[in-house]
Amino acid sequence: MKALTQRILTQGGPFIGLILVIVLFSLPDETRAFFLTYHNFKIILTQTVIVAIGALGMTLIIVSGGIDLSVGSSIAFTSVVGALLVREGWGPAPVLLAAVGAGSLIGLLNGAAIAGLRMTPFIITLGTLGIARGSAKWLAENQTVNYDDSPLNGWMTTADPFSRALPAGVWVAIGLAVLTAVLLRHTVFGRHVFALGSNEATARLCGIATPRLKVAIYALAGAFFGLAGLFQLSRLRQGDPTVAVGLELDIIASVIIGGASLNGGVGTVLGSMIGALIMAVLRNGSQQMGWPTYFQEIIIGLVIIVAVFLDHLRQGKKA
Secondary structure, eight states, X not given: OHHHHHHHHHHHHHHHHHHHHHHHHHSSHHHHHHHTXXXXXXXXXXXXXXXXXXXHHHHHHHHTTOOOSOHHHHHHHHHHHHHHHHHTTOOHHHHHHHHHHHHHHHHHHHHHHHHHHTOOHHHHHHHHHHHHHHHHHHHTTTSOBOOSOOGGGGGGOOOOTXXXXXXXXXXXXXXXXXXXXXXXXXXXXXXXXXXXXXXXXXXXXXXXXXXXXXXXXXXXXXXXXXXXXXXXXXXXXXXXXXXXTTHHHHHXXXXXXXXXXXXXXXXXXXXXXXXXXXXXXXXXXXHHHTOOHHHHHHHHHHHHHHHHHHHHHHHHHHO
16 A cells, blocks of 8 residues: 555656646635636646746756756757847748757757766756857847747737637647657667666666767757747747746756656656646746745745655655
8 A cells, every 4th residue: 555655646746746736826816716717728838838848858868867957048049049040031940940950959069078078967068058148149149139020929829818729839849748758668769768867887788879879868858948949939029048047947847846856767758747837837826926036936946945855755765
């Protein structure tokens, strides 16, 4: 019975957390009338898109035993790249490829530095955080990049209260989540990612080319971050080099809340998506309650600490 209870809490923990957060904001008089409406549900899902897509890439990295602190800067950089190309007259498809390619290039450089220099991902990506942010400001000439109307602007819109259709970004995030789950659970690449995170030395002895695998993981994750940057551009309708500061904390928290371990070798795509949804519900409910931004940041910080503490307890019990 104890083992069954522990298994339920381990695998169903993210769902339980999501239900508790929804209940928390459904009870007060300030939010009861609007919080559970379909329109607010659509807003929450749209607000989840950027963090969710970023969490897909971060899941690959954390499961492999790594970390990436440059996510927010990468999203800002790719959003600026996309805005500049839109202003030059590029169509949605080329801009999409360019933004994803720019994000993948940043990830490729991260992976190559981590594997080639044999340095910790924390240090490398901390440096990339500054490089990508500074490059975004340089490309944008330290100001927002505005452009005329573009089809990209409709990918994240929730402006029509009478429309029940979800924005394209929500469907893209769901589709990518399914594909990433298949990649992690049903391919040789996915098994190698888990093996790398569980024990790098053992993975190497089993014949896995761990340096090349690290480069591939960070490059693929970078592609997700580039796509998140494009949806950030669609949401703001301008390229802003100062956007997404601290977003990496929300993304990492989503993955950890979803059951992944910072020690590597453990994690699921579904858990990360539920974690991203929890973060979006927290922010949405906090805004409706009228809580100031600093109070929201305190709550998010506490959630991160609790999630890491629970991960520590899980790892301790396994040991």
